[in-house]
Amino acid sequence: xxxxxxxxxxxxxxxxxxxxxxxxxxxxxxxxxxxxxxxxxxxxxxxxxxxxxxxxxxxxxxxxxxxxxxxxxxxxxxxxxxxxxxxxxxxxxxxxxxxxxxxxxxxxxxxxxxxxxxxxxxxxxxxxxxxxxxxxxxxxxxxxxxxxxxxxxxxxxxxxxxxxxxxxxxxxxxxxxxxxxxxxxxxxxxxxxxxxxxxxxxxxxxxxxxxxx
Amino acid sequence: xxxxxxxxxxxxxxxxxxxxxxxxxxxxxxxxxxxxxxxxxxxxxxxxxxxxxxxxxxxxxxxxxxxxxxxxxxxxxxxxxxxxxxxxxxxxxxxxxxxxxxxxxxxxxxxxxxxxxxxxxxxxxxxxxxxxxxxxxxxxxxxxxxxxxxxxxxxxxxxxxxxxxxxxxxxxxxxxxxxxxxxxxxxxxxxxxxxxxxxxxxxxxxxxxxxxx
DNA sequence: TTTTTTATACCGCAAATGCGGGAGGGCATC
DNA sequence: GATGCCCTCCCGCATTTGCGGTATAAAAAA
Numbered sequence: 122x123x124x125x126x127x128x129x130x131x132x133x134x135x136x137x138x139x140x141x142x143x144x145x146x147x148x149x150x151x152x153x154x155x156x157x158x159x160x161x162x163x164x165x166x167x168x169x170x171x172x173x174x175x176x177x178x179x180x181x182x183x184x185x186x187x188x189x190x191x192x193x194x195x196x197x198x199x200x201x202x203x204x205x206x207x208x209x210x211x212x213x214x215x216x217x218x219x220x221x222x223x224x225x226x227x228x229x230x231x232x233x234x235x236x237x238x239x240x241x242x243x244x245x246x247x248x249x250x251x252x253x254x255x256x257x258x259x260x261x262x263x264x265x266x267x268x269x270x271x272x273x274x275x276x277x278x279x280x281x282x283x284x285x286x287x288x289x290x291x292x293x294x295x296x297x298x299x300x301x302x303x304x305x306x307x308x309x310x311x312x313x314x315x316x317x318x319x320x321x322x323x324x325x326x327x328x329x330x331x332x333x334x
Numbered sequence: 335x336x337x338x339x340x341x342x343x344x345x346x347x348x349x350x351x352x353x354x355x356x357x358x359x360x361x362x363x364x365x366x367x368x369x370x371x372x373x374x375x376x377x378x379x380x381x382x383x384x385x386x387x388x389x390x391x392x393x394x395x396x397x398x399x400x401x402x403x404x405x406x407x408x409x410x411x412x413x414x415x416x417x418x419x420x421x422x423x424x425x426x427x428x429x430x431x432x433x434x435x436x437x438x439x440x441x442x443x444x445x446x447x448x449x450x451x452x453x454x455x456x457x458x459x460x461x462x463x464x465x466x467x468x469x470x471x472x473x474x475x476x477x478x479x480x481x482x483x484x485x486x487x488x489x490x491x492x493x494x495x496x497x498x499x500x501x502x503x504x505x506x507x508x509x510x511x512x513x514x515x516x517x518x519x520x521x522x523x524x525x526x527x528x529x530x531x532x533x534x535x536x537x538x539x540x541x542x543x544x545x546x547x
Numbered sequence: 548t549t550t551t552t553t554a555t556a557c558c559g560c561a562a563a564t565g566c567g568g569g570a571g572g573g574c575a576t577c
Numbered sequence: 578g579a580t581g582c583c584c585t586c587c588c589g590c591a592t593t594t595g596c597g598g599t600a601t602a603a604a605a606a607a
Contacts, residue, residue, distance in 0.1 A: 217470055246466035250458020253466065257430055257459050275583060288536035303586050319565070323501030325538050488553060516556050523596070532595070
């Protein structure tokens, strides 16, 4: 069983070295490299070939978020564990969007660190509870506009609406669902009535917003 | 220090009772009630006054997701921990949207259960690593599609597109933006050309997806 | 200053859409 | 057997859209 290769990006010398020794000294892990900044990021990673990158958010030069984007683009298989001092909503949000797989605080215990590294490596997404709560909160904010009104659409109607919100015209829809153009029109009439709309765009809008599809 | 009050909703009798004894038998916890379904949900909760609700997703009658919505509406301070057998994307998504604060699998160990309950109570959001990963994945899917392509829309064009994705017709748009119907049409032509679309719906779709607005 | 861009506005025509109606077949429920 | 629901298809007509022009004036850029 080969060890999990970890590369560290952390500007604080003390923490960086502590982590280096912690990881190197743990059975089953191997700290392939430790950097203070993201200069030559891609080049360094090509050499290091890590399984997991431990990335600080606050860093001089290129910040952690930018680095995550680049890493995910160039080495999509690499798992990234973010570490930060603060509970900053924006940072969490951005890191998650950029493609980080885990998010822990620097106050985490050494054992916690090692568990988290193992977890991201195995496909999990470790987060300290409060970070997770923030992610969920963001998630709820950004996605909840999910009206739950039931419009009683029939399967066929849903199918057609599905196609409509892909930008298809009636003719194309008819083709896809295997009905005649006229039939599609009939369905649309019914859909409009059920959704209480009277135009193409309104239907698309409503369908997308309320996730009726 | 008063104990954390937990109410269980779980249709499986064996698991329900196991959890009941587990929670009751743990220092600092108190299982205020355990139900097999969500009948009289609100009434029962008023009596139980739990701090944390342990909710099964798959249940006869009202399912767990619906229950979460109601609980969060009626008792917003109550923390909800979902439990499920499966890793079903839709369920996770819906539960999170509905307002669940944590999400664990039934295969979780007794200690894991207790930790999770404590965690939600304290404002965290425990999730098994793989669940967290799925939530993040959903998050990334739903939020990142932030197209960075620049379509070079002029202010007026953006304004008009803005209106279009509200479901307005050209006439109505003309009225809102204070231009003539014909002018709006001209702008639309240009917008379509810039977005590389050729229908109403496609434009709305693209505008919404890429958040050009 | 000349050119380009933006916003304004109109005409015309073909196509698509919205809306009203009618009509038959299948299938399940009552 | 009757009723209701869903899916199917068609007709007609008024309106809206998509797309091709043309054109003017102000503003911005060259």
